[in-house]
Amino acid sequence: MSAEPEKPVLSVRDLTVEFVTRRGTLRALDCVSFDVARGEVLGVVGESGAGKSVTGAAIIGLIDPPGRIAGGEVVLSGHRIDNLPDDAMRKVRGKRIGMIFQDPLTSLNPLYRVGEQLIETIRVHTNLSAAEARTRAIALLDEVGIPAPERRIDGYPHEFSGGMRQRVVIALALCAEPEFIIADEPTTALDVSVQAQIIALIKKLCQERGTSVMLVTHDMGVIAETADRVAVMYAGRVAEIGPVREVVKQPLHPYAKGLMGAIPSLEGEAERLVQIPGSMPRLSAIPPGCAFNPRCSQAFARCHVERPEPIAVGNRKVACHLYDEPSFTGSRGEFAA
Amino acid sequence: MNSKPAAEPPFVEVRDLRRVFDVSKPWLNRVLEHAPRQYLKAVDGVSFDIRKGETFALVGESGSGKSTVARMVVGLLPPSEGTVTIAGVSMHDAAAALERQRLRRRIQMIFQDPYASLNPRWRVGRIIAEPIRAFDVVEGEAAIAERVGELLSLVGLHPDDGKKFPHEFSGGQRQRIAIARALASNAEFIVCDEPTSALDVSVQAQILNLMRDLQEGLGLTYLFISHNLAVVRHMATRVGVMYLGRLVEVSEGARLFSAPRHPYTRMLLDAVPDLAMAGNSREGVKGEIPNPISPPPGCTFHPRCPLVFDRCRAENPPVIDGVACHAVNAGREAAA
Numbered sequence: 277m278s279a280e281p282e283k284p285v286l287s288v289r290d291l292t293v294e295f296v297t298r299r300g301t302l303r304a305l306d307c308v309s310f311d312v313a314r315g316e317v318l319g320v321v322g323e324s325g326a327g328k329s330v331t332g333a334a335i336i337g338l339i340d341p342p343g344r345i346a347g348g349e350v351v352l353s354g355h356r357i358d359n360l361p362d363d364a365m366r367k368v369r370g371k372r373i374g375m376i377f378q379d380p381l382t383s384l385n386p387l388y389r390v391g392e393q394l395i396e397t398i399r400v401h402t403n404l405s406a407a408e409a410r411t412r413a414i415a416l417l418d419e420v421g422i423p424a425p426e427r428r429i430d431g432y433p434h435e436f437s438g439g440m441r442q443r444v445v446i447a448l449a450l451c452a453e454p455e456f457i458i459a460d461e462p463t464t465a466l467d468v469s470v471q472a473q474i475i476a477l478i479k480k481l482c483q484e485r486g487t488s489v490m491l492v493t494h495d496m497g498v499i500a501e502t503a504d505r506v507a508v509m510y511a512g513r514v515a516e517i518g519p520v521r522e523v524v525k526q527p528l529h530p531y532a533k534g535l536m537g538a539i540p541s542l543e544g545e546a547e548r549l550v551q552i553p554g555s556m557p558r559l560s561a562i563p564p565g566c567a568f569n570p571r572c573s574q575a576f577a578r579c580h581v582e583r584p585e586p587i588a589v590g591n592r593k594v595a596c597h598l599y600d601e602p603s604f605t606g607s608r609g610e611f612a613a
Numbered sequence: 614m615n616s617k618p619a620a621e622p623p624f625v626e627v628r629d630l631r632r633v634f635d636v637s638k639p640w641l642n643r644v645l646e647h648a649p650r651q652y653l654k655a656v657d658g659v660s661f662d663i664r665k666g667e668t669f670a671l672v673g674e675s676g677s678g679k680s681t682v683a684r685m686v687v688g689l690l691p692p693s694e695g696t697v698t699i700a701g702v703s704m705h706d707a708a709a710a711l712e713r714q715r716l717r718r719r720i721q722m723i724f725q726d727p728y729a730s731l732n733p734r735w736r737v738g739r740i741i742a743e744p745i746r747a748f749d750v751v752e753g754e755a756a757i758a759e760r761v762g763e764l765l766s767l768v769g770l771h772p773d774d775g776k777k778f779p780h781e782f783s784g785g786q787r788q789r790i791a792i793a794r795a796l797a798s799n800a801e802f803i804v805c806d807e808p809t810s811a812l813d814v815s816v817q818a819q820i821l822n823l824m825r826d827l828q829e830g831l832g833l834t835y836l837f838i839s840h841n842l843a844v845v846r847h848m849a850t851r852v853g854v855m856y857l858g859r860l861v862e863v864s865e866g867a868r869l870f871s872a873p874r875h876p877y878t879r880m881l882l883d884a885v886p887d888l889a890m891a892g893n894s895r896e897g898v899k900g901e902i903p904n905p906i907s908p909p910p911g912c913t914f915h916p917r918c919p920l921v922f923d924r925c926r927a928e929n930p931p932v933i934d935g936v937a938c939h940a941v942n943a944g945r946e947a948a949a
Contacts, residue, residue, distance in 0.1 A: 323813035437901050467674035472884035497886030524888050538818035540847035542887050549818035555783045
């Protein structure tokens with residue numbers, strides 16, 4: 277990884293998560309590797325069951341038994357965090373890694389005023405006094421675009437609309453000025469007009485504060501607008517990772533190609549959508565070789581037996597045998613050499 | 614049947630449909646707290662036509678009244694005012710009860726969540742056979758079983774899948790079962806309420822393609838409800854845009870997306886994250902949908918509207934030439 281001049285804020289290497297069940301061990305994540313640079317938004321897309329949310333949960337150490345991290349490492353600003361004891365991990369969580377979840381109504385406590393929740397979080401992670409923490413909470417609410425924050429800080433979550441609630445959750449994630457934020461489907465529960473506001477807000481905060489974000493969503497449109505780089509996940513593995521424009525406009529992996537074609541667009545002709553036959557395999561029945569081979573139109577003999585490893589193609593990495601064949605004359609020569 | 618001799622009457626005619634929900638506190642609270650009765654106008658004067666064989670889509674954000682319209686159209690909910698006429702038969706007129714009973718077979722509905730809309734204790738074959746039995750479409754067990762097998766093949770499943778339970782299928786396959794069930798009574802008009810919102814994109818593409826193929830093959834008419842503009846653009850012949858219970862714009866599908874006229878439609882189209890926008894930034898949208906219990910006076914969109922002027926605050930704009938907007942009708946849109 278000498279291509280990166282600056283050290284990445286977060287570096288995930290060969291992360292593997294397994295769930296031990298009565299019917300055998302299920303591998304939810306299988307050797308997932310990626311880096312997130314400072315101030316960068318990494319989008320993680322995939323369909324349900326691809327392992328997007330598990331990746332987020334594994335990074336912040338929220339995998340509950342019977343799940344466990346079976347291999348690999350997570351490095352945050354040069355320090356390994358996946359093997360920390362529970363109490364040390366609790367200091368990382370919230371303080372150095374913030375979280376934004378899908379449903380703002382369930383991530384806020386309905387019985388406490390918004391201000392109390394913000395002040396509590398601020399005081400846990402910093403040594404500010406109650407009055408200072410309140411001033412800071414008001415400043416945060418103002419920053420995330422809540423009108424009249426001095427008054428709204430004493431409101432209960434039910435008094436806020438969906439979009440405003442998600443803004444409060446973002447303020448809550450920013451309380452301790454984390455280096456890295458994991459946003460798991462932050463706009464999925466919101467209407468389009470509000471979704472656009474929240475996307476703009478997350479983008480603005482990243483640019484102003486230099487915070488890195490891992491944005492997990494199934495909505496390719498949200499990723500296209502927000503992320504700098506995108507990782508397409510399939511059945512617990514990263515199928516393709518690279519700059520967002522390249523992946524969206526010219527996907528390389530057959531799954532990524534199918535996924536982009538399957539999304540109805542507002543541009544161009546409303547023709548027939550590209551259809552990927554079948555659906556994502558269950559974790560208990562992942563096919564041998566490449567997990568995508570039963571649905572892939574370009575599968576050949578090797579795909580059924582050998583698992584493809586990520587191969588560098590230009591700025592991207594693709595886990596597909598098509599790009600490892602001698603017949604392939606892509607631009608990877610310059611990088612592989 | 615008062616069909617005009619000149620043109621063929623529309624298959625579905627919705628006229629000035631209104632639905633008010635009483636959301637008042639209980640009687641005792643009203644007496645003790647002197648709280649007034651409160652009403653929520655979920656649908657406020659909606660009119661549109663659906664021609665045979667076309668897909669009419671209703672789009673809007675949550676709380677705009679799309680699903681309430683759909684439920685009134687199929688007759689699941691009585692309207693407070695207004696009429697729905699399908700194939701010349703009123704859906705709510707007591708006098709037309711007998712004709713309506715015959716019409717029922719021709720109308721079916723597909724719901725959003727295929728996990729909730731199929732009975733988990735029934736085998737798929739029985740689920741699909743239910744409308745066949747209820748309307749006596751075919752007689753005899755062997756004929757029914759054969760018809761169920763045909764329907765399953767039609768939606769891309771195997772005839773033997775009828776022996777399984779719904780939990781043995783994935784979300785996309787369940788939605789196929791729901792479609793097979795809707796087609797079982799030889800329905801002509803299908804109301805689809807967010808049929809793909811609960812599905813993943815690759816599966817959504819399969820279902821949307823299937824729905825289009827079935828429409829071409831069987832000449833179906835769809836009322837398609839969705840909050841996803843890209844999906845609507847892909848499916849619809851004509852589109853109605855709803856905002857706070859009112860229809861603000863009705864247009865041919867292609868024209869709505871290439872030349873939106875109502876300021877809300879434009880805002881909505883601007884707000885949709887699109888693949889084509891990769892790496893670009895754009896202007897944000899202001900405000901949120903107001904509380905429908907106390908909507909703003911005049912045009913309900915005026916607090917968020919960039920073209921607002923005095924008349925918008927006082928007067929509810931009528932639908933003229935497919936657009937309900939004072940500014941557009943006064944020709945102010947060109948200036949903006």
